[in-house]
Amino acid sequence: MDSTTPLPGLSAPPPPGAHALSPGSYDGRLVLVTGGGTGLGRAVAAEFARLGASLLLVSRREEHLAPARAELAKVPGAGPVTSQLCDIRDADRIAEVFDAAVAAHGRLPDVLVNNAAANFPVPSEDMTPNGWRAVVDITLTGTFLMTREFGRRHLAEGTPGSVIAVGASYAWTGGPGFAHSAAAKAGVKSLVESLAVEWGPYGIQVNGLVPGLMPHEDMTADIRTGLDRAPDPDARQPALRVGAPRELGWAATFLASPYARFISGHTLVVDGANWQRRDLVNAPVTPVREQLDRGPFAP
Numbered sequence: 001m002d003s004t005t006p007l008p009g010l011s012a013p014p015p016p017g018a019h020a021l022s023p024g025s026y027d028g029r030l031v032l033v034t035g036g037g038t039g040l041g042r043a044v045a046a047e048f049a050r051l052g053a054s055l056l057l058v059s060r061r062e063e064h065l066a067p068a069r070a071e072l073a074k075v076p077g078a079g080p081v082t083s084q085l086c087d088i089r090d091a092d093r094i095a096e097v098f099d100a101a102v103a104a105h106g107r108l109p110d111v112l113v114n115n116a117a118a119n120f121p122v123p124s125e126d127m128t129p130n131g132w133r134a135v136v137d138i139t140l141t142g143t144f145l146m147t148r149e150f151g152r153r154h155l156a157e158g159t160p161g162s163v164i165a166v167g168a169s170y171a172w173t174g175g176p177g178f179a180h181s182a183a184a185k186a187g188v189k190s191l192v193e194s195l196a197v198e199w200g201p202y203g204i205q206v207n208g209l210v211p212g213l214m215p216h217e218d219m220t221a222d223i224r225t226g227l228d229r230a231p232d233p234d235a236r237q238p239a240l241r242v243g244a245p246r247e248l249g250w251a252a253t254f255l256a257s258p259y260a261r262f263i264s265g266h267t268l269v270v271d272g273a274n275w276q277r278r279d280l281v282n283a284p285v286t287p288v289r290e291q292l293d294r295g296p297f298a299p
């Protein structure tokens with residue numbers, strides 16, 4: 001290969017609708033996806049549905065849930081799809097959601113995908129106490145409260161289950177401009193490690209799953225604007241391409257499958273090695289305020 005030949009990068013994913021697990025692998029199983037009405041949560045839900053799962057989508061806004069319900073019910077092979085409005089910061093409401101799951105589907109969720117999270121870019125010196133709390137309460141405490149209810153119900157029934165918590169790679173590296181979300185995701189990673197050990201003896205598997213850059217139409221305006229500042233996102237990844245949301249879905253369906261039953265307490269990163277990227281000589285530092293087009297700090 002000479003220097004003029006374009007590099008291939010990592011190969012393109014199989015087309016939408018393809019799957020690695022056998023058809024019907026999740027027949028008769030119920031999968032609860034928080035934030036399953038939008039973006040990556042919806043893509044993950046679709047891959048479980050394609051393998052026969054019934055779905056319970058949970059989030060705060062019916063305008064997110066209703067279209068997703070309609071679309072996911074049409075996935076070939078899918079089981080019944082229902083949804084529940086719930087703010088995952090509300091432990092009492094979460095208990096009602098699990099009651100509703102049993103009433104509608106006749107069983108506890110077999111798989112819990114903690115996908116819902118909150119985030120916005122902000123220099124830490126500008127972050128309000130309430131802004132910090134909103135992101136940490138949704139991303140970390142909400143994940144804990146959902147997982148706690150799932151664990152309590154299965155322990156009481158003596159049934160097995162699988163939990164997947166969606167994280168972010170700045171759990172390891174820190175996330176300048178996203179200090180609240182990075183701290184919360186570090187907490188989520190730690191929670192996975194604690195609970196996998198606590199609940200392994202009861203047959204409950206707990207793993208983390210981290211997406212790389214997987215653009216989708218539901219990205220919040222703040223995050224989209226940040227990404228749009230840098231042209232050619234493919235060229236900025238070691239894979240020479242961004243990820244497709246279905247690639248996260250395939251990883252999730254594997255992690256909760258019988259073929260991954262001995263994997264627990266692990267956080268799997270699906271990002272084409274982007275989070276490991278280091279240059280031999282670093283680019284000059286751009287302060288976060290400048291990256292976010294903020295003027296000088298004014299208390």
Ligand SMILES: CCCCC/C=C/C(=O)SCCNC(=O)CCNC(=O)[C@H](O)C(C)(C)COP(=O)(O)OP(=O)(O)OC[C@H]1O[C@@H](n2cnc3c(N)ncnc32)[C@H](O)[C@@H]1OP(=O)(O)O
Pocket residue numbers: 117118119120121122128129130131132134135168181220222223226
């Ligand atoms: C490019 C790298 C990113 C990679 C990693 C990505 C990770 C992700 O998590 S993407 C997922 C993003 N999706 C979402 O965040 C969807 C849900 N988000 C929301 O609902 C809101 O954005 C929320 C986080 C603010 C939560 O809503 P709510 O509980 O209703 O909170 P409030 O609107 O009452 O606001 C609370 C508090 O936060 C301050 N605030 C809200 N937005 C911003 C903002 N864009 N910038 C700065 N501060 C913000 C708001 O002002 C409130 O604070 P006080 O004014 O002090 O009361």
Ligand SMILES: NC(=O)C1=CN([C@@H]2O[C@H](COP(=O)(O)OP(=O)(O)OC[C@H]3O[C@@H](n4cnc5c(N)ncnc54)[C@H](OP(=O)(O)O)[C@@H]3O)[C@@H](O)[C@H]2O)C=CC1
Pocket residue numbers: 034035036037038039040041058059060061062064065086087088089114115116117118119138142166167168169210211212213214215218219220
């Ligand atoms: N997109 C990316 O590039 C990356 C994403 N991630 C992670 O992937 C996951 C999905 O992100 P993405 O799809 O991009 O984001 P979205 O903004 O599309 O999804 C967030 C979802 O969370 C739900 N949600 C937010 N707050 C609450 C709450 N208090 N209670 C219940 N549901 C809530 C929202 O629904 P509603 O408003 O209806 O409540 C929405 O469906 C998140 O965990 C995120 O941190 C990690 C790294 C990169």
